[in-house]
Amino acid sequence: MTVKTLRIPTADGPAGAFAAFPDGGGRHPGVLMYADAFGDRPVLRELAGELAGHGYYVLVPEYLFRNGRAPLVALPEYIGEDERPGLLAELMPLIEAHSAERTRRDADAWLAFLADQPEVAAGPVGVTGYCFGGLLAVRTAAARPERVAALAASHAPVAADGPGTLAKITARAHFGHAASDLTPEALAELNRDLEAAGFDHTSEIYPGTVHGFTMRDTAAFDPAGLRRHWDRLIPLLDGALGGG
Incomplete structure (x- = not known):
């Protein structure tokens, strides 16, 4: 496995x-991976390495680069329930300032970088993200449907920008929701919007999970x-991108 630290012009x-x-x-095949709020x-690195091990070139940008180099806040090795609120209080103003327009503008830089890499196959890419990064993945797929063939988001506010954004997506998609994030009624409402948008997708609540369940270094982690x-993401990418 090769891991490279990069600087990308935007x-x-x-x-x-x-x-x-x-x-x-x-x-x-290239995959753009957006981190959660903690960056x-x-x-x-574990998540990107696992995905790369399935045959993908995985790019993880520091999307809050306007505020400095990561990490933007002092992160403990383990983010427990006591630490989480204070860290999010520091990060939320930066997250809220990261508008849909910024996301679209930056996505052009990330996608152009992928297209220029000799290790990346020609053709469409996948995008995946966690928490706020899942919303960035949705925005990217909506902004550049001609480039994005696969979309995945985990414990993410995928409909935060409204049905109009969802209607621009053409990628095959999977949305995995934390049980603490959506009631069955809210899931049904979201799924109606996804059906109306008309793209191929699955959307489900992962039983017994809380927000952040993919993150091994937090109290939310659920093995x-x-x-x-992974059981949903790998087949999605293999099917949409021709296999890793």
Whole structure:
């Protein structure tokens, strides 16, 4: 496994990032992975490495680069229930300032970078994200449907921008929701909007999970939820991108 630390040019200056991809040469389908609000840290390296091990070139940008290099706040090795509120209080103003327009502008830089890499196969890419990063994945798929063939989001506010954004998506998609984030009634409402949008998708609540269930370094982590996430994500990417 190769992991590279990167600087990517954007319209608003250079952004930090890292990429993970298989050793041994060759070209691999590209996947853009958006972190949760806590950003780049060892657990994100684990997730990207796991996905790269299935044959993908995985790019993880520091999407809050306008505020400095990651980490933007002092993160403990383990984010417990006591630590989480204070960390989010520091990060939320930065998250709220990261508008849909910024996301679209930055997505052009991330996608252009992927297209230029000799290790990345020609053709469409996948996007996936966690928490707020899942919303960024949705925005990217909606902004560049000609480039994005697969979309996944975990414990994410996927409909935060409204049905109009969902209607622009053409990718095959999977949305895995935390049980603490959506009631069955809210899931039914979301699924009606997804059906109206007309793209191929699955959308489900992962039983017994709370927000952040994929993140091994937090109190929210749920091993069964993470396994379910991989069981949904890998076939989605393999089917839409031709296999890793």
